[in-house]
Amino acid sequence: MGMERRKVTFKLYPTSSQLKRLDGWVRLHAELYNAALQERIEAYRKAGISISYYDQQNTLPAIKAFRPDLVELGSHALQETLRRLDRAFQAFFRRVKAGQSPGFPRFKSSSRFSGFTYPDPAGWKLLQQGARGGTLRLGSGKGAMMIRLRGRHRFAEFTPNDLTLLRRRNPATGEDQWHASITLRVPETACARQRTSEDQVGIDFGLAHWANFDDGSQTDNPRWLREALPRLADLQRQRARKKPGSHRYRQLSQQIARLHQRIADRRRDFIHQQTSALVQRCALIATEALAPQNMSRSARGTVEAPGRRVRQKAGLNREVLSVGFGMAHQMLTYKAQEAGSVLHLAHTRQLKPSQRCSGCWAMVPKALKERWHLCPHCGCSLPRDQNSARVVLLDAWTPQDTPGTGVAARLKPLPAQAGKPRSKTRETPTTTASAV
Structure with missing residues (x-):
């Protein structure tokens, strides 16, 4: 055992x-x-x-x-x-x-x-x-x-x-x-968890909605941090007017720390509930392998090459970190293992879920502000995030409908990338990133 x-x-x-x-x-x-x-x-x-x-x-x-x-x-x-x-x-x-x-x-x-x-x-x-x-x-x-x-x-x-x-x-x-x-x-x-059904689901995590599913359903983003920002800013302004080390300064510091702790606790509790519900009903969970640390990098740049739209990027970084993508992936990994489910993490840079059509698998480039997917090749029309969820779910299947080994594991390049030279530095995985 x-x-x-x-x-x-x-x-x-x-x-x-x-x-x-x-x-x-x-x-x-x-x-x-x-x-x-x-x-x-x-x-x-x-x-x-x-x-x-x-x-x-x-x-x-x-x-x-x-x-x-x-x-x-x-x-x-x-x-x-x-x-x-x-x-x-x-x-x-x-x-x-x-x-x-x-x-x-x-x-x-x-x-x-x-x-x-x-x-x-x-x-x-x-x-x-x-x-x-x-x-x-x-x-x-x-x-x-x-x-x-x-x-x-x-x-x-x-x-x-x-x-x-x-x-x-x-x-x-x-x-x-x-x-x-x-x-x-x-x-x-x-360690085993009981699973009540054999559903197969594709998920695209986002900011407007915490999770977008392949069937079009969504889970709202609670935005605990955004709700608390006015109160947090008020407390920080009050503390800035106090003498460091004074009794009132310490009191305000404790209130700020208590507010941050409450936000973190509510976020962790929410993600625990959502991930537990997913593994309880799903035999296959497909999503993309996100890197929150890379997604939330500063746009400040250097003195020689200063960045652009730094404050806007800082606000986006705050929203990315407050959602808790990394925490959700970590919880899904061990909970899926305990429930005997398959967690398929698609290779984002190779697959490009947001730029690929779930209907014909063609590349359809879109800017970040474009929230609707309309394929000029097959006419597939649906919300961008739902299309991404369908792409990662299709990526988790082989022609034999075996969960956990998809197109990201194929050694041949994808059709839309046939003429693209292979990167000298990036490693191309030979097996899918799955946690069984």
């Missing part, structure tokens, strides 16, 4: 003494992180020596003998903090090699250290006692902490894999809150 990994998050309710102890542990982890970073910097600066993670890990027993207050944190948690620094250096060297902005690892104050991780089940245990809550045990013996938690998951069978304790600032009160993010190893049978 295969095992899947699922992450669940619980809210912790530590007592005042437990809260002080957790804050102390975070300070010790931050101190270890900064000391290890300083050691790497000084070793390379003075002797040209590069210190590895294993070099620093091997010194932990001697450090704990000199600093007994580190013992209760657990060896594996301390090792994970050193791995965290090592991953930061690996990312730094990767960016240097790629010619990107390097971003050298920085020292972290304890107030900006988000938390720490137990990389395996040693040193902690999840005690699920009720339907809505339970207890998290940290440590062992007389010094163990038993912290109340709230939350639940839907898995009857699971094996805890790792634990990350996160400290987050509550936007409503400005106080710190603690959360436990636990990765569970769950049998495939326990």
Whole structure:
């Protein structure tokens, strides 16, 4: 039986003494992180020596003998903090090699250290006692902490894999809150979702409507951010007139953070509901592979080549990011897998759904402002977004009507691209981007 990994998050309710102890542990982890970073910097600066993670890990027993207050944190948690620094250096060297902005690892104050991780089940245990809550045990013996938690998951069978304790600032009160993010190893049978029908649907995600389907139906875009913009702008204007660091300045900052948090929560809840409803009724879900990071790039340009219509593009970028395309794709991927459905992600640059006719498969170039598709070859006439949804659904079929392998997987060029030279830099996929 295969095992899947699922992450669940619980809210912790530590007592005042437990809260002080957790804050102390975070300070010790931050101190270890900064000391290890300083050691790497000084070793390379003075002797040209590069210190590895294993070099620093091997010194932990001697450090704990000199600093007994580190013992209760657990060896594996301390090792994970050193791995965290090592991953930061690996990312730094990767960016240097790629010619990107390097971003050298920085020292972290304890107030900006988000938390720490137990990389395996040693040193902690999840005690699920009720339907809505339970207890998290940290440590062992007389010094163990038993912290109340709230939350639940839907898995009857699971094996805890790792634990990350996160400290987050509550936007409503400005106080710190603690959360436990636990990765569970769950049998495939326990992950399964029930599917009620065998529908096959093509979806074109957009801004005017959150989703446009191949049958012409639509799901409206709630536009949580646009509704909150007047209130958000008013709060930011009020804060701009206050002295930074004053009581009123902090109060307004908390109100702004609370408003942003509410927008994010409503967006996440909406996307969860929509994606769950889709995988519950659909055996095949076809859409295009979107790249929100590329879609929301700034048009500012450079001093030598300044951009055009920068403010208009900034407004469009805000709308693109507020829709949550990336979050929807991520949720559809794992939910479709749990329901035994097929998620087909069409190769956008190769297929060009918005420029292709779903009736005759010919290319019909259109500007972004043209919202109606009218094919001069076959006379197909329908809304542009509905046509795109039909194109990605057709792309998910082969002549044998087998879901998940469409024209984007063919090695031959598409008919409308027969005379187009092949790109020297772009990779042409030989298999469809599907998550089964």
